[in-house]
Amino acid sequence: PTATHVSLSPREESVQSLVNVTYPINLLPGHPDVVKAKVANAILGGGSMGRLFMNLRETHAWTYGSYSSISQDELVGNFTAYAQCRNAVTDSSVAEILNEMKRMRDEEVSKETLQEQITYMSGGFAIGLENPQTVAQYAINIERFNMPKDYYANYLKNLAAVTTKDVQEVSRKYINPNAAHIVVVGSKSETAEKLKRFDADGKITYYDNYGNVMQEAVVATAPAGITADEVYKNYIKAIGGEKAIKSIKDIKTISNGSFAVAGQEIPIKITEMKKAPAKSSVIVEGMGMVLNKQVFDGTTGYMEGGGQKMPLNEEQIATAKQEADIYGELTPEKYGIKRQLAGMDKVNGSDVYKIESTDKSGKKTIEYYDANTGYLVKQSSAEEGTVEYGDYKDAGNGYFVPHKVVINNQGQIITANVESVDINKGIEDSNFQ
Structure with a gap:
C-alpha cells in the first residue's frame, strides 16, 4: 500500500479484537538485510522482551501478548x-503498535539492547544446529534460493557485526507504519468509529x-x-404469544441438513425433542451413525460422540436447563437475562432491531429481530458463532417456528431444513435417559 488502510471483518459477538498491521516487503532469502531485519524484528516484537509485548501487555495490560x-x-x-485485545482498547492497541514501529525508525536502539538480542539469537542458532532437520533445511535453502555456500557458516559472524545504525536502517526500509494494512476482526459497533482515524481516507473497508x-x-x-422489552414482546407475539407457547407439553423436530468436510457435503439428520418442564434430547446422525448426542433429564445429562460418553458439568447443566425450558422465552428474568437495544441493522436486506442480550453468567448474545415481522432472524455469540433463522411456519397450536436454520461457527457451516414438527404427541421419558 502507498498509505495506511483499515479493513474490518465484523464479528459482533466477539469480546476481543484480532489486530494485524501488515504489508508485503521485498526481502529475498540470503540478502544481506535478512540478518539485520531479524535483529530489528526481535527488538520490536520477537518475544516477551520485545517492545510490543512490554508496551501492550506489561505497561497497559491490553493483551496477553503482542x-x-x-x-x-x-x-x-x-x-x-x-495482538488480540479487548474491543474497548482496540484503537489504542493499534496506536501503540504504530508508535512502536515508528520508534524503530526514528530512534537508534541502545547498544545494550542490541547486544542482548544478538546474544540470544546466537544461542538459538547454535542450539538449532543440534537438530539434523535444521541442518538439512539450511542445505536445501542454499540450493533452492541460490544463496552463498558459506551463508550459514558465516551467520554468527554476520549477526555479531550488526550495529545500532544497521538496525535503524533496515527498520526504515522494512518497518513502515505509514503504509500498512490494518486488518481487524472484531465488533463493528465497538471499534469501527475509533479505527477510522488510522485510515488515510478516513474510511473502513x-x-x-x-x-x-x-x-x-x-x-x-x-x-x-422503542425499547428492547417492546421488541422482545413483539417477537413473543409473532411466534404465537403466551397462549400458544404454554399449550406445548412436548415438541419433536426433525431436520435434514449438511455440513462440509474437506470440500465434501455430508448429509445429516437432526432430531430434537423437548418435554415440559425442562427435558431435552438432541441427536445428530450422519454417515450411518450417531455423530453427536446430548441428553438432559431436567436435573443432569450427558454428551455422547466419537464413541465417548461424558456427563455434563455444572456449567453445561445450567445451559442445558435453560435451553430445555419450553416456557423459558416467557420468563427471561428467571435466567437473569437482560436485553438492551443497540440500534438497528440490516440482515439479508431487511431492517432489524439489534439487541444485546446478557445472561447471569455474563454470556453475551447479539439478537436481530425483523422490524416488520417481529421474528428473530439472527443471533450471534462468541461461544456458538452465528445462527440465522428463516421461513417461519405454524407448527401447530398457532406456534410458529423457523423451518430453515444456518449455523456458522468458526467457518464450519451447517444448513438445516425442518422436515417435521410434532407438538403434544406424547414423548416418553425414556428418550431423556
Whole structure:
C-alpha cells in the first residue's frame, strides 16, 4: 500500500479484537538485510522482551501478548505486527503498535539492547544446529534460493557485526507504519468509529468471513421510544404469544441438513425433542451413525460422540436447563437475562432491531429481530458463532417456528431444513435417559 488502510471483518459477538498491521516487503532469502531485519524484528516484537509485548501487555495490560514478524521469500515477503485485545482498547492497541514501529525508525536502539538480542539469537542458532532437520533445511535453502555456500557458516559472524545504525536502517526500509494494512476482526459497533482515524481516507473497508468486500448498508434509525422489552414482546407475539407457547407439553423436530468436510457435503439428520418442564434430547446422525448426542433429564445429562460418553458439568447443566425450558422465552428474568437495544441493522436486506442480550453468567448474545415481522432472524455469540433463522411456519397450536436454520461457527457451516414438527404427541421419558 502507498498509505495506511483499515479493513474490518465484523464479528459482533466477539469480546476481543484480532489486530494485524501488515504489508508485503521485498526481502529475498540470503540478502544481506535478512540478518539485520531479524535483529530489528526481535527488538520490536520477537518475544516477551520485545517492545510490543512490554508496551501492550506489561505497561497497559491490553493483551496477553503482542508480537511481530518479518518474513523473507523469493516472491514476496511480509511484515506483520499483531495482538488480540479487548474491543474497548482496540484503537489504542493499534496506536501503540504504530508508535512502536515508528520508534524503530526514528530512534537508534541502545547498544545494550542490541547486544542482548544478538546474544540470544546466537544461542538459538547454535542450539538449532543440534537438530539434523535444521541442518538439512539450511542445505536445501542454499540450493533452492541460490544463496552463498558459506551463508550459514558465516551467520554468527554476520549477526555479531550488526550495529545500532544497521538496525535503524533496515527498520526504515522494512518497518513502515505509514503504509500498512490494518486488518481487524472484531465488533463493528465497538471499534469501527475509533479505527477510522488510522485510515488515510478516513474510511473502513468491510469484509465478510470469506474475504468478500461488504457494502456498508444504509441503516434505518430506531423509532423514538422503542425499547428492547417492546421488541422482545413483539417477537413473543409473532411466534404465537403466551397462549400458544404454554399449550406445548412436548415438541419433536426433525431436520435434514449438511455440513462440509474437506470440500465434501455430508448429509445429516437432526432430531430434537423437548418435554415440559425442562427435558431435552438432541441427536445428530450422519454417515450411518450417531455423530453427536446430548441428553438432559431436567436435573443432569450427558454428551455422547466419537464413541465417548461424558456427563455434563455444572456449567453445561445450567445451559442445558435453560435451553430445555419450553416456557423459558416467557420468563427471561428467571435466567437473569437482560436485553438492551443497540440500534438497528440490516440482515439479508431487511431492517432489524439489534439487541444485546446478557445472561447471569455474563454470556453475551447479539439478537436481530425483523422490524416488520417481529421474528428473530439472527443471533450471534462468541461461544456458538452465528445462527440465522428463516421461513417461519405454524407448527401447530398457532406456534410458529423457523423451518430453515444456518449455523456458522468458526467457518464450519451447517444448513438445516425442518422436515417435521410434532407438538403434544406424547414423548416418553425414556428418550431423556
